[in-house]
Amino acid sequence: MNVFVFIGLLLVSFSEEDSIRMQYHHVNSKESLETFISIIEKSDLPVSEVYLASAYMQMAKYVFSPYSKLKYFNKGKDMLEVFISKNPNNIDGKYVRYLVQSNAPSFLGYSSDMVSDKIFIRENINEADIGVSLKKMMLDNLSNE
Template sequence: MKLILSFVAAFIFFFQSDIEALRNSYAKANDSASNTEKFIGIAEKQSGSDAVTLGYKAAAKIMEAKVSKGNRKTLVKTGATSLEAIIKSNPNNAELRLIRLSVQENIPKIVGYRGSLKDDKAFLLSNYSKQNAALKNYIKRFALQSKTITEAERATLK
């Protein structure tokens, strides 16, 4: 029995550290082209097939357009389509909504992928209290640098 519990705990710890690595790398990805490339590399190496991991992989595909010399339009379209499908399957996942909000905040307006900014912001603010401590902290860190979340809205995140 102890062996099974140890295995389950190790699995959860391993999975959680992968998510933390993705979160930390994603939070820094827009700072520079090299950080963007690091995030893309970390996301591509992830073997998880859970919705959040797939969401980060979709965001990496979108961000690849920022540093790629190839067909940027295709990269954005592929990543955005994938992210939208993942969110459609998991509409109540706050981390996926955060990923989409941050992508849409930072993508150039000319691309036209900005339709869910208000909905995602409202969802995050209204469901913030229901999240675990790690995700709350991640949302707060995002809110501090967000262009969409106002000072008054930041103050509600406790």
């Protein structure tokens, strides 16, 4: 399915925030990542900042130079940490950080918040303004790690 058609279908089915959350989980190539970045860079929704930060970190997979890889990763990490420090009770920030930390190479030393983020998400997800199917997916992703 064409990425743009898929994204269009998502926009009709979910709130704008839930659409961004869902699109994030369907990024699986450089092309889909670039499309995702171009969409969320134009968004003024607060949740966009979290997913844009993660998208920058994911871009490290698609560049060759170790310097560029680290540059992308650190740019996204810094964005994410600033967002979380300003919004410490935001489920999306904690969820994305958890996913990033659980998948980051150990030599990056970015794994110190996994346990606390997982606990926070489980304790607060029911009150979050997130669609039920996305809440289930988030909890399933926590269980799979």
